[in-house]
Amino acid sequence: MSEHIELTETVPDSCNGKRLDQALAELFPDYSRSRLKTWITDGGVSVDGNVCNKPREKVISGMVIEIAVEIAEEKRFQAQAIELNIVYEDDDILVINKPAGLVVHPGAGTPDGTLLNALLHHCPAIDQVPRAGIVHRLDKDTTGLMVVAKTLPAQTHLVAAMQEREITREYEAVCNGPMTAGGHIDEPIGRHPTKRTHMAVVAIGKPAVTHYRVAERFRNHTHLRLRLETGRTHQIRVHMAYLRHPLVGDITYGGRPRPPQGASQELLDYLRQFKRQALHAARLSLHHPITGEWMSWDAPTPPDFVTLLELLRADRKAHPNDD
Template sequence: MSEQILLTGNVPLSANGKRLDQALAEMFPDYSRSRLKTWITDGHVRIEGNVVDRPREKVLAGMAIEVDAELIEERRFEAQPMDLNIVYEDDDILVINKPAGLVVHPGAGTPDGTLLNALLHHFPAIDQVPRAGIIHRLDKDTTGLMVVAKTVPAQTHLVAAMQERQITREYEAVCNGPMTAGGMIDEPIARHPTQRTHMAVVALGKPAVTHFRVAERFRAHTLLRLRLETGRTHQIRVHMAHLRHPLVGDFTYGGRPRPPQKASAELLETLRNFRRQALHAARLSLHHPITGEWMSWEAPTPDDMVNLIAALRLDRQEHPVD
């Protein structure tokens, strides 16, 4: 189903000199920034009667804006009762601690049983927000913190904050191989040229920046703390594999077990049985989209990673460096 809509207004003083997509987000907060941007590029926006299809076009206060577009109703998904580990919730946002195995959004092979279906059951009004308020995603087997918008204005502000790199996301990971120091990985990422389900470092890909530091060293592994500056699909997993330090358990990107020499049977079993990427979104910090208050949350390391780290520590104790 669809309906034709006509939005009109004048650029407010607060949007003077801003980009067109930013001005529209301020003028028409009931619509997501991505939808407004699509209307611009599709030629549905006029400034002073002239079609403008460049989101970066600068506008001046007082300019007459007209949006003449078709509003297509998004696919409706089923609400399903599921347990959610809610870390924080108010009228505008909620923060969840996602477990391993939970897919964020329905897609090929996973039509339901996702976080989106759970959100629709927990807060039915969220069906009025595009993508049920999901701002960013975590891979199915990555655990940790995610923020979700409960209203369109909150989503608009959070999407803008994400694009402007104003949301801090910090991760904990265990990678293969001993690393001596932290650093920054600035390598573009795109779809793998031949393996379509994989991502890869590609010269003409989208910019991707990951910061990392060594938290603890083991004989043949390293515990890392990482911070995303961008949010590309599989970014940490691809970047660490590019450094030849793939994450433990990440069989997609080469994270098969690599035990140290003379490893105990217990450590060998722990590594063999760790069947997901050892990656956890441990800390999330942002300005509240409505109040502007700076907020921060932490999620404890999940049990399987706690056990993995404990096994690696025990191995280090049993084989001290001479």
């Protein structure tokens, strides 16, 4: 089943002489520029009663613009009763604290049992929003905060805010090796040239910037706080591996156990069985897509991460001369 949309506006003086696609972006801000442009080229936009499929066509104040389009139904996914840890919810957005092991979107090898399936059960109307309102993702084994749009206008504004780097995402991580100071990594990320399921720092990749600071130092590990400017796939994991400090538990990018010399059996065993990347999306801050209010949420550090830090602190205390 598709959704029929009809919209009408008169071109104001502020849009006089502008291109049709530019005028539509100002008149109908609840829809993305790419969607509006597609509606123009597909013949869904009329100016003074005549179909206009040229985005660059100039408009004059007083002209009447009409949009009449069908939004085709996307592939239907099954709603599933999967428990969600909801941190905040209103009519427009939903903020969740994602656990480790939960895949965000169905894909190859994971046809269901995902966050998207859970969202369709929790909020059935979200099936009218592309990708069930998901505007950014966390890897399967990364924990922490995600924002989801419950309406199309909210999604449009959140996607634009993400692209303009107006959404703040801060993470906690534990990496291999001692780091003495913070800094930032500005290196492009793209598909690995030979391992197609991996990402890598590559010259032809998309711009990627990660800021990091040292929260706590251990004998052969470092607890970091990180902030993303961009949102590339596996960005923190790839950037830390690029610095030769891969995340604990991240086997994909070289985070094999590297216990300090003389470590206790308890720490050795825990590092061996820590099978996920030690990465947690701890804070999310943004302007509400509809009200504009600045909002911020924090997610507590998950138990397995807390235990890892406690064991590393105990190891540091047991070897005070190795600092």
